[in-house]
Amino acid sequence: MFENKNGRTELSALGEFGLIGHISQHVKLHQPGSLKGIGDDAAVIDNGPGRTVVTTDMLVEGVHFDLSYCPLKHLGYKAVAVNLSDLCAMNAQPRQILCGLSLSNRFSLEAVEELMSGMLLACERYGADLVGGDTCSSAGGLSISITAIGHAQENELVYRSGAKVNDLICVTGDLGSAYMGLQLLNREKRVFLENPNVQPELSGHDYLLERQLKPEPRVDMLQRFTSWYVKPSAMIDISDGLASDLMHICKASGVGCKVYEEKLPIDHLTRELALEFGIDPNVAALNGGEDYELLFTLPLSEYGKISDRSEISIVGHITAADEGYRYIDRQEHEHELRAQGWDAFRS
Amino acid sequence: MFENKNGRTELSALGEFGLIGHISQHVKLHQPGSLKGIGDDAAVIDNGPGRTVVTTDMLVEGVHFDLSYCPLKHLGYKAVAVNLSDLCAMNAQPRQILCGLSLSNRFSLEAVEELMSGMLLACERYGADLVGGDTCSSAGGLSISITAIGHAQENELVYRSGAKVNDLICVTGDLGSAYMGLQLLNREKRVFLENPNVQPELSGHDYLLERQLKPEPRVDMLQRFTSWYVKPSAMIDISDGLASDLMHICKASGVGCKVYEEKLPIDHLTRELALEFGIDPNVAALNGGEDYELLFTLPLSEYGKISDRSEISIVGHITAADEGYRYIDRQEHEHELRAQGWDAFRS
Numbered sequence: 196m197f198e199n200k201n202g203r204t205e206l207s208a209l210g211e212f213g214l215i216g217h218i219s220q221h222v223k224l225h226q227p228g229s230l231k232g233i234g235d236d237a238a239v240i241d242n243g244p245g246r247t248v249v250t251t252d253m254l255v256e257g258v259h260f261d262l263s264y265c266p267l268k269h270l271g272y273k274a275v276a277v278n279l280s281d282l283c284a285m286n287a288q289p290r291q292i293l294c295g296l297s298l299s300n301r302f303s304l305e306a307v308e309e310l311m312s313g314m315l316l317a318c319e320r321y322g323a324d325l326v327g328g329d330t331c332s333s334a335g336g337l338s339i340s341i342t343a344i345g346h347a348q349e350n351e352l353v354y355r356s357g358a359k360v361n362d363l364i365c366v367t368g369d370l371g372s373a374y375m376g377l378q379l380l381n382r383e384k385r386v387f388l389e390n391p392n393v394q395p396e397l398s399g400h401d402y403l404l405e406r407q408l409k410p411e412p413r414v415d416m417l418q419r420f421t422s423w424y425v426k427p428s429a430m431i432d433i434s435d436g437l438a439s440d441l442m443h444i445c446k447a448s449g450v451g452c453k454v455y456e457e458k459l460p461i462d463h464l465t466r467e468l469a470l471e472f473g474i475d476p477n478v479a480a481l482n483g484g485e486d487y488e489l490l491f492t493l494p495l496s497e498y499g500k501i502s503d504r505s506e507i508s509i510v511g512h513i514t515a516a517d518e519g520y521r522y523i524d525r526q527e528h529e530h531e532l533r534a535q536g537w538d539a540f541r542s
Numbered sequence: 543m544f545e546n547k548n549g550r551t552e553l554s555a556l557g558e559f560g561l562i563g564h565i566s567q568h569v570k571l572h573q574p575g576s577l578k579g580i581g582d583d584a585a586v587i588d589n590g591p592g593r594t595v596v597t598t599d600m601l602v603e604g605v606h607f608d609l610s611y612c613p614l615k616h617l618g619y620k621a622v623a624v625n626l627s628d629l630c631a632m633n634a635q636p637r638q639i640l641c642g643l644s645l646s647n648r649f650s651l652e653a654v655e656e657l658m659s660g661m662l663l664a665c666e667r668y669g670a671d672l673v674g675g676d677t678c679s680s681a682g683g684l685s686i687s688i689t690a691i692g693h694a695q696e697n698e699l700v701y702r703s704g705a706k707v708n709d710l711i712c713v714t715g716d717l718g719s720a721y722m723g724l725q726l727l728n729r730e731k732r733v734f735l736e737n738p739n740v741q742p743e744l745s746g747h748d749y750l751l752e753r754q755l756k757p758e759p760r761v762d763m764l765q766r767f768t769s770w771y772v773k774p775s776a777m778i779d780i781s782d783g784l785a786s787d788l789m790h791i792c793k794a795s796g797v798g799c800k801v802y803e804e805k806l807p808i809d810h811l812t813r814e815l816a817l818e819f820g821i822d823p824n825v826a827a828l829n830g831g832e833d834y835e836l837l838f839t840l841p842l843s844e845y846g847k848i849s850d851r852s853e854i855s856i857v858g859h860i861t862a863a864d865e866g867y868r869y870i871d872r873q874e875h876e877h878e879l880r881a882q883g884w885d886a887f888r889s
Contacts, residue, residue: 231701235701235794236777236778236779237597237629237690239594239632239699240596242594244591246587247588248585248586249585249587249674251642251687252642253642253678255681257681258644258679258681281583282583282584285583285584291596293596293597296600297605327596327598328598329600331600331605332602333602333682334604335681336681338600338680340600342596345584354582431583432583447582
């Protein structure tokens with residue numbers, strides 16, 4: 196997308212306006228609602244009749260990503276993807292993106308181009324337009340702030356608060372793979388730090404690495420829900436882990452839940468690597484996080500419409516609030532479901 | 543707004559969700575279009591028929607602010623104000639705000655409360671709702687990312703690109719005062735660093751300090767334009783300085799400009815302090831920045847409607863592109879107008 200140059204252009208040689216101008220060249224608008232993009236005080240959007248849905252996320256170097264193993268293009272892609280995933284979790288179609296960047300002097304223009312090419316690739320794949328943003332310098336590392344704007348009809352929106360007793364608890368895709376991808380990258384980084392001459396052993400792990408480095412928002416599910424004539428009663432995307440995110444639905448809906456170990460969708464690659472690392476694959480699935488799959492509830496009456504869909508696993512059901520959050524293992528022992536997901540202020 | 547406690551509560555004791563829950567308690571929604579605020583994957587907004595206008599800005603510690611002299615409450619207020627100022631510059635009414643925060647461990651809950659109370663004060667004053675955001679930890683200092691959403695009818699919007707030859711160049715309020723406020727704070731910081739026992743000499747400078755620490759977006763002008771039956775042909779808010787921002791209008795409109803020294807609106811407090819500091823007051827007005835006044839152009843035919851409005855100064859007029867960007871001093875000598883405003887990647 197951006198020209199591949201071998202040189203290094205200092206951002207200070209361009210200045211802020213030069214950088215914005217440079218980035219703007221590569222941005223194309225596709226959405227008819229994107230009336231005005233980069234280049235004025237604000238973007239102008241016509242989201243038509245219906246509802247405008249907006250979400251924002253910050254990604255900070257050293258907290259959310261480690262540039263020693265996360266290529267900038269992947270990082271840009273992921274920054275957009277996780278925000279689009281939040282729109283999907285509302286059952287809203289992605290439309291526009293705004294992007295804030297703070298960069299220290301160690302980043303060159305070529306580095307920014309790499310990052311932006313990943314963002315624009317995600318925008319293109321999911322039909323969102325980059326309509327504005329802000330760039331500035333930072334004393335420390337790289338911070339990325341993305342705002343995503345989506346659109347839905349009022350009756351299409353799905354909130355966290357709609358789960359009812361006896362609803363089925365469903366997830367798309369498989370869980371724990373992004374977490375195992377991260378463990379793999381961490382191991383190779385440790386090996387590298389001990390001996391920089393050792394080649395990283397990442398072959399055969401493409402799937403797990405891709406799940407960590409290049410998650411895909413489940414925009415495809417919006418269309419599927421429509422074609423299957425189902426509408427989730429509550430929905431969230433899995434960023435912190437199934438347990439933590441299910442508890443968000445339960446709290447917002449005033450209900451409890453039961454989740455079954457034997458129902459957790461875990462890919463065999465995830466399972467094998469977890470065992471190799473001495474990690475319980477179920478813990479990876481429940482608490483690993485960053486899956487960016489959709490977790491949703493459906494009335495029991497809808498069971499027939501989704502029971503044989505390969506995209507979906509039914510992992511449990513909603514209970515009354517006083518039954519609490521329960522996890523049933525393969526031996527049919529009950530445990531309390533615990534959110535051990537990543538918490539931003541603990542480390 | 544937040545309870546005044548003397549203790550210090552570590553953010554790690556609350557965790558991210560605790561912090562979000564704590565902040566949410568203090569957030570009230572007033573806009574009928576704010577259908578869903580904090581607490582789901584995304585906010586839901588009904589901006590009705592018309593246009594949704596969106597802008598985003600990042601503020602980074604050590605680059606945009608210095609906490610040694612910028613109180614957190616003022617910083618929160620300013621972070622919101624500068625984004626609302628961008629909406630004003632589109633002639634759009636502020637409606638909603640989203641806020642991203644990345645915070646290092648040295649910030650306590652009480653510090654976040656101070657910051658948020660300033661943000662909410664600005665939201666309240668200008669009738670915007672805080673509908674969402676993101677919080678995370680950072681290895682370094684504090685970064686604030688604000689996204690502001692506004693609303694306008696299609697025919698109300700004003701872009702940078704509408705200036706025509708012979709249009710009047712107008713500014714609201716006075717210029718250079720925020721810059722002199724910053725010089726004052728910098729001087730007192732240097733004195734303090736040399737001798738922490740010396741009391742800061744800030745008395746008598748309330749106006750200049752307030753202009754720097756607590757700028758007010760000119761939301762009032764939107765109503766005035768309507769009541770005066772005028773609509774700017776082009777508009778921008780002055781964040782980088784009159785010269786730099788006027789050149790943005792000229793470039794977007796494909797025109798040139800003439801600005802007159804004797805027309806620059808400079809408060810006598812700004813002028814006196816500038817002379818005391820050995821700074822040319824005109825340079826402060828042209829290149830100081832952070833005024834957050836509106837700079838706009840109007841067809842010459844509208845002169846009668848605004849010529850005796852105290853809120854507005856006519857500082858020059860638009861010329862053909864080939865006449866360039868010109869600055870006429872009191873001796874009627876012509877100079878090239880130069881943008882020496884703050885540039886994010888030079889320092």
